[in-house]
Amino acid sequence: MQERFPRGRSAIVGTATFGCGAAPGYSAMELAHQASALALAQAGLKPSDVDGLFVVVMDDSLSGLTFAETLGIHPRFLDNNRTGGSSFQVHAMLAALALDAGLCDVALIAYGSNQRSSTGKLLQSSRPSPWESPYKPLRPISSYALAAARHMHQYGTTKEQLGAVAVAARQWAALNPEAFVREPLTMEDYLKARLVADPFGVRDCCLVTDGAAAVVLTRADRAKDLCRRPVYLLGGAQSTTHREIASMPDLTVTGLAEAGPRAYAQAGVSPKDIDVVELYDAFTINPILFLEDLGFCEKGEGGRFVEGGRIAPGGELAVNTNGGGLSCVHPGMYGLFTIVEAARQLAGSAGERQVPGAKLAIAQGNGGELSHEALVILGSEETR
Template sequence: MKRGDIAILGTGLAGLGHAGGRTEQEIIAQAATQAIADSGLRMSDIDGIITSSLTSPWWVMRMAEYLGIRPRFSDSTMFGGSSFIADLRIAAMAIAAGECENVLICYGSTPRSIPSSSQQNQMRAALDPQPYEHPYKPFNPVSSYALAAARHMHEFGTTRRQLAEVAVAARQWAQRNPDAFARGPLSIDDVLGAKMISDPLTVRDCCLVTDGAGAFVVTSSDRAKSLHAKPIYVLGCGHAHWHRQISCMEDLTVTPALESGRVAYAQAGLAPEDIDVLECYDAFTINPILFLEDLGFCKKGEGGAFVEGGRVAPGGSFPMNTNGGGLSCTHPGMYSIFLVIEAVAQLRREAGDRQVPDAEVAMVHGNGGVLSSQATAILANAL
């Protein structure tokens, strides 16, 4: 993949919060139809499709069938929640190889409707048992992230209040987003005093369980200029995974974001100080603290101090997770597709009350598994 090879055209959202009885396929189709129309294309112009599911190995065939697409290129590689940022690299390679021209990337799920989140977690565990952990019946994924949080607190003095700052900032952004699921008031004391899920994480340190679908269309940058008034260019994209289960993570405070970020910066020819807004996967409050460090926005061990004082909240000096994130906006099992959609809205100046002034370069960072798969992309509204 080369700098600026591809661009994002239209985006679409559907079924956020509660899908109202609609199926996963239905809300994905609604988001996809919206994204394609916003791209200046028709469904018949889509000749590539990338999608994946937490529960179905046949998902790309099911969605192509449902949408009436006969793709020349399709892919359903599954990297957990980071998939839809990692998919940008796959789309870029397919387009560069001449396999297709217009790629639909889409995802949706309805864990808030049916099945329950606990049932879904049981299904995931059955499909992907972890040999060194499964016999001990951990309450995953929360227990794994709690382990990383506890280690970061032990090693660097990170505090529970600093973790809570992440959740409070996300809620303040969500209050500016009419699509966000959780928009009520939330204080640091609310986070600290909430029900403990896996020490040191309370329920307010954990992402939502919602329904929702998202979609966006990717094409070559040359084609994009003739199709859309505001194409958003992918300047760089990196992906890395070093482990699957948390017990095989070499250092609980260092994630593969170190590598995925390095690749994205190198391709884009940019550095952390060039990023105007960061959209990063906040499945748990420890995540952004780790990613801020590994992506170079602060030194290792300083992530907790970095988020203090409302720095990443509205009005702060470092806007992060401007839609409310997985903690307060939406989280239907996998989340990274919504990072891309929010970044596009910011770069097109279409984010309404949560708009970051003069945003020209955005970073999106996705996380999959238990800090396992990390994907980073840098997007811009100009080459």
């Protein structure tokens, strides 16, 4: 059966982040509240206008209920889905469907984490693996390092090519006042970084930060009343391939290889049409894998594709324009921040890092250990 996504019938009318970096004194829920209030105010809305709520907070398994109660709202539609960092792309797809079906009128997607202030370290998997735990892996880092090592063995990907991802992310972060780490990073700095899990050094790994993000959506027929430049949802798809990295069918192929073509078909676009690509770069291998699987280059060519500043400011393809999880913010789950940044680029509100003439963008999320991949394709008014 052919998928029927409600192309262009819902739109983002408000986005916000809050507490990116370090936000001591805030709970995860309070951070999410702050971002939500800012995003709603941007659209001229109040919390009481929200009747569709999509939320994940890592330290509360019933965070949808808690968030609704503490924000003082009674949503008609609530979703507390959690697939990891890809949860928010799933939320955006569900919100588009719910809005189109009339199940809600104003949808709020929210996330907050005080991971840096509360624990100061990257959270490991909460579920011990009977196959992997006896070997005491440093999860999730070891799992992604395994995928990187396989890609290097199979396709000749080099350490310097992984470094090109980290250096490009830092160059974008230097243009973003919200980025947590903005000082220059050279290839020499990258190569000298402390080894964490071979082949990864510390600069191959995402930041550990606090932070919150929120996105407000409504139906397209109302969007222009709330926002000068709405950003429309044109397509979205997801794919699950495994839970444990030991069960990943191919360490060099992610679920985007299957989900990407479906999203392109829904949106009626192809990789060559995309102006901005916001990827979940928890580790430097991620953008290399994802760019391949999304069709920007052939499988195995991702390392060579990112060389020479191609994905850095001024390069051929704008990737992770806020600095990504490697240099901007990574509060446990990063997927909602890719949606915020993609929407800002298409709304023309990204400041010094703005990509000229951006009309189409991908915002991608990654869950588990390359386990669940999801993406949404966003477009400006001209693309509807």
